[in-house]
Amino acid sequence: QSALTQPPSASGSPGQSVTISCTGTSSDVGDYDYVSWYQHHPGKAPKLMIYEVNKRPSGVPDRFSGSKSGNTASLTVSGLQADDEADYYCNSYAGSNKYVFGTGTKVTVL
Amino acid sequence: EVQLVESGGGLVQPGESMRLSCVVSGFNMGNYWMHWVRQDPGKGLVWLSRINSAGTNTNYADSVKGRFTISRDNAKNTLYLQMNSLGAEDTAVYYCVRDVYYRLDVWGQGTTVTVSS
Numbered sequence A: 001q002s003a004l005t006q007p008p009s010a011s012g013s014p015g016q017s018v019t020i021s022c023t024g025t026s027s028d029v030g031d032y033d034y035v036s037w038y039q040h041h042p043g044k045a046p047k048l049m050i051y052e053v054n055k056r057p058s059g060v061p062d063r064f065s066g067s068k069s070g071n072t073a074s075l076t077v078s079g080l081q082a083d084d085e086a087d088y089y090c091n092s093y094a095g096s097n098k099y100v101f102g103t104g105t106k107v108t109v110l
Numbered sequence B: 001e002v003q004l005v006e007s008g009g010g011l012v013q014p015g016e017s018m019r020l021s022c023v024v025s026g027f028n029m030g031n032y033w034m035h036w037v038r039q040d041p042g043k044g045l046v047w048l049s050r051i052n053s054a055g056t057n058t059n060y061a062d063s064v065k066g067r068f069t070i071s072r073d074n075a076k077n078t079l080y081l082q083m084n085s086l087g088a089e090d091t092a093v094y095y096c097v098r099d100v101y102y103r104l105d106v107w108g109q110g111t112t113v114t115v116s117s
Helices: none
Strands: A009-012 A018-023 A035-040 A047-050 A064-069 A072-077 A086-093 A099-101 A105-109 B003-007 B010-012 B018-025 B033-039 B045-051 B058-060 B068-073 B078-083 B092-100 B103-107 B111-115
Touching: A009 A018, A018 A086, A018 A105, A035 A064, A035 A072, A035 B103, A047 A064, A047 B103, A072 A086, A086 B045, A099 B045, B003 B092, B018 B092, B018 B111, B033 B068, B033 B078, B033 B103, B045 B068, B045 B078, B045 B092, B058 B068
Parallel strands: A009 A105, B010 B111
Antiparallel strands: A018 A072, A035 A047, A035 A086, A064 A072, A086 A099, A086 A105, B003 B018, B018 B078, B033 B045, B033 B092, B045 B058, B068 B078, B092 B103, B092 B111
């Protein structure tokens, strides 16, 4: 299974918003609402930020939101803060008991 | 506190085998499906394998199918990944992850595997 496509980088100033896309196919993102997003600070354990396209786990600020249209999912981080600087990965169930991650996006807070 | 702690990583020669372990605490592992995910050096996350709560059903990425085996011992709260015929491309940080209905909600800190002669 091929990795989902994400832009390598995204950036914004504190307080601004940044949106990251995650493009798959009709066999993964387009076929299932099991799209999740993970924040990864290097050297630390990845953290679940969004699941089932647009649901937030307890404790994740509402500055993080998710959406999906067709084969593309998106993560928006509003009100950027310094601690939001990290790598972000999308993930989708791909059918046939397999999962696929995105290529990852490095978010920089300017 | 929910915790997953991986171990067993290190330096291994090409063609050799290695077994990773993941000890969990703070929850009943027998109630959850579990995964292994890895991050190649300087690259992104890659899903490797999943096992159901009873240990009777396993799934693998094409890249490791036939070489890697996931298993679990719920009585010991431990998840395993047996890795055979290792190559340089298997050098990575390996993460143990808990699954809650298609979302990977808790991750370990990872254990590093280096395949080199």
